[in-house]
Amino acid sequence: MRRTLPLFLTFVVGMFPIFAFFVPHRAVSDLNQQLDTWLVIVAAFALPLGVVNLVGSNITKIKRKQKGWPYSIVLLAGLSVMAFYGIMGGEQGFHPKFQYMFVNMVSPLQATMFSLLAFYVASAAYRAFRARNIEATVLLAAAIIVMLGRIPFGDMLTGGRMTPLSEWIMTKPNAAAQRGIIIGAALGAASMQIRVILGIERTYLGKGQE
Amino acid sequence: MHPFGVPIGVWINAFLTLCILSFLYKDNPFFRFAESLFAGMSLGYYIGIVTENTLRPNLFRPLAQNFWGNVLLLIPMALGIMLYFRYIPSVAWLARIALAVYIGYYVGVYLMQKLHGDILFQSRDTIVSLRAGGVDTLWNIIVMVGVFSVLIYFYFSAEHKGALGKVSKLGIYFLMISFGASFGYTIMARISLLMGRFSFLVNTWLRPIISS
Numbered sequence: 001m002r003r004t005l006p007l008f009l010t011f012v013v014g015m016f017p018i019f020a021f022f023v024p025h026r027a028v029s030d031l032n033q034q035l036d037t038w039l040v041i042v043a044a045f046a047l048p049l050g051v052v053n054l055v056g057s058n059i060t061k062i063k064r065k066q067k068g069w070p071y072s073i074v075l076l077a078g079l080s081v082m083a084f085y086g087i088m089g090g091e092q093g094f095h096p097k098f099q100y101m102f103v104n105m106v107s108p109l110q111a112t113m114f115s116l117l118a119f120y121v122a123s124a125a126y127r128a129f130r131a132r133n134i135e136a137t138v139l140l141a142a143a144i145i146v147m148l149g150r151i152p153f154g155d156m157l158t159g160g161r162m163t164p165l166s167e168w169i170m171t172k173p174n175a176a177a178q179r180g181i182i183i184g185a186a187l188g189a190a191s192m193q194i195r196v197i198l199g200i201e202r203t204y205l206g207k208g209q210e
Numbered sequence: 211m212h213p214f215g216v217p218i219g220v221w222i223n224a225f226l227t228l229c230i231l232s233f234l235y236k237d238n239p240f241f242r243f244a245e246s247l248f249a250g251m252s253l254g255y256y257i258g259i260v261t262e263n264t265l266r267p268n269l270f271r272p273l274a275q276n277f278w279g280n281v282l283l284l285i286p287m288a289l290g291i292m293l294y295f296r297y298i299p300s301v302a303w304l305a306r307i308a309l310a311v312y313i314g315y316y317v318g319v320y321l322m323q324k325l326h327g328d329i330l331f332q333s334r335d336t337i338v339s340l341r342a343g344g345v346d347t348l349w350n351i352i353v354m355v356g357v358f359s360v361l362i363y364f365y366f367s368a369e370h371k372g373a374l375g376k377v378s379k380l381g382i383y384f385l386m387i388s389f390g391a392s393f394g395y396t397i398m399a400r401i402s403l404l405m406g407r408f409s410f411l412v413n414t415w416l417r418p419i420i421s422s
Contacts (some may be wrong), residue, residue, distance in 0.1 A: 002303040006310035013314035014321075021322045037268055038286035039315045042308065044264040045290025051253060052297075071246040078250030086258015089266070098258050104219035105226060106255050108410070109248040111403050112230040118400030119234060125393070135386045142390025143397075150398040169391050172349050176356025177388030179332045180381070183357070184364040186328035193321040196313065204313050205306050206296075 007199040014197035055079070082106070142169055215422035216415060224415040227407055332357075356384040 013035075020032035058072040085098035131137040148154030149166020158165075195201035211218045229244035269287060272280040292308035295301045336357045338350045362374060363381030370378040 002306070006306045009307060009310040010314035010317070013311050014318040017315065017318035017322055021326070035315060036319075038283075038289075039312060040264055041269050041283070041286040042289045042293070042312050043316075044260045044269075045287075046293055046312065047256060047260050049293060051257065052294075054253065068242065071242050074243055074246040075250035078247045079254045080250075082251045082254025083257040084254075086254060087261050089258065089262045094258065094262055100219060101251065102255060104223045105247070106251050108223045108227050108407070109230065109244060109251070112227045112407050113245075113248060115400055115404035115407055116230060116233060118397060118404050121393075121397060121400065125397075135382055138383055139386040139390035139393070142387040143394040146391045146394030147398055150394075169387060170395075172352055173356055173384055173387040174391040176336075176353040177360050177381075177384040179336055179353075180357045180360025180364070180384070181388075182328050183332050184361060186324040186332075190321055190324045190329070193317045193324070196317045197321070204309065 006205055007202070011197055011199060014193075051079070051083075142174075145169055214419045216418050220415055224411060227411060231407075355380070360384050 016035065017032060020028050055076065058076055060066075061072045062069045062076075082098070082101060085095045085101065088095045089098065125143075129136065129140055129143075131140055145162065146166050146169060148157070149162045149169075154162035154166070192201060196204065213221065226244050226247070229240040230248075232238055233241040269283055273283055289308040289311055292304050293312075294305070295308075296305035336354055338354070340347050340350060342350055359377050359381035361381070362377045363370075363385065365374075365378075368374060
């Protein structure tokens with residue numbers, strides 16, 4: 001039962017949205033809507049699972065005074081304060097201190113962290129990108145055209161031709177390749193999802209359940 | 211509090227920005243501090259978002275306002291709590307029930323989304339009329355050929371030789387254009403963020419200090 005019941009539930013609950021998609025009856029769509037709300041709640045409960053693991057590993061690091069343990073204190077302090085004010089929101093929405101910390105701490109940290117990647121991606125590209133063959137040259141040319149197409153300097157150099165060319169690359173050959181990737185990935189994902197519903201794929205149940 | 215005519219929030223913002231940018235010189239304690247703070251606060255932020263946008267309106271508020279009318283909400287709440295039974299060895303297997311319901315439902319939902327939203331819609335937008343007229347017909351042919359050749363490139367059930375190999379090779383060119391375009395786009399987005407940070411440091415932080 002410990003093994004069969006989860007597989008049976010996965011099958012029944014997994015088939016329901018498919019059933020609801022093909023059966024446009026009010027009762028079915030209402031039940032599906034209800035199930036959707038319920039599962040959003042279950043998903044919300046799943047988030048702290050990651051938090052528990054993160055807090056556990058950082059507390060262990062602090063207890064054992066492992067290398068870089070003071071940074072674990074910073075991490076836990078940031079997590080506790082932000083989560084505390086996040087939970088303390090009321091009928092009027094988020095707590096003002098939560099919004100203040102988001103605007104003055106989380107948002108700039110995130111933007112700066114991502115902007116830092118510009119340097120590293122550019123320097124890695126400088127070392128890795130070489131027009132060694134036709135494929136690499138095509139990639140390089142597309143990247144340069146798109147980059148120049150995003151700034152006024154590109155249009156200044158080419159008499160206004162760079163932006164339309166960049167747009168053409170984005171909306172025609174790029175869209176075609178992206179569409180191919182999306183269709184291919186969707187076919188792969190759909191086949192995996194069918195395997196999960198049918199109980200062929202069981203790794204999500206954990207070790208020893210496959 | 212406005213030291214040097216600048217709000218304390220701007221000082222914090224500027225300090226954290228400089229801490230992260232200091233990594234351009236080399237790894238240092240200021241960067242590690244800001245990195246750890248970012249990791250912790252980001253997670254705390256998501257906890258706040260999930261509480262405010264999901265748990266409060268869908269669970270806590272309905273139960274507080276009309277408990278018996280919304281008593282069925284205890285079922286997802288129980289399933290959510292059951293996820294934590296994995297930490298109690300004697301009842302750990304119960305966590306798999308909650309996980310099975312959770313995985314099962316979203317697998318069903320995403321299956322329909324993938325089939326209906328991705329595969330059918332993307333295919334429909336690819337197989338367009340060739341009577342668009344003028345240069346649009348040519349562009350439609352290019353998109354159609356591009357999608358087909360990329361799909362052939364990802365088709366691994368036959369060796370890419372002969373005609374299949376040639377179409378697959380064409381798919382590689384389309385993929386290279388796409389990867390190049392994505393790379394260029396990402397770089398420009400990151401540079402845009404960097405300009406935003408420098409603009410903040412100069413205009414919002416330094417300028418008021420100098421003029422005060």
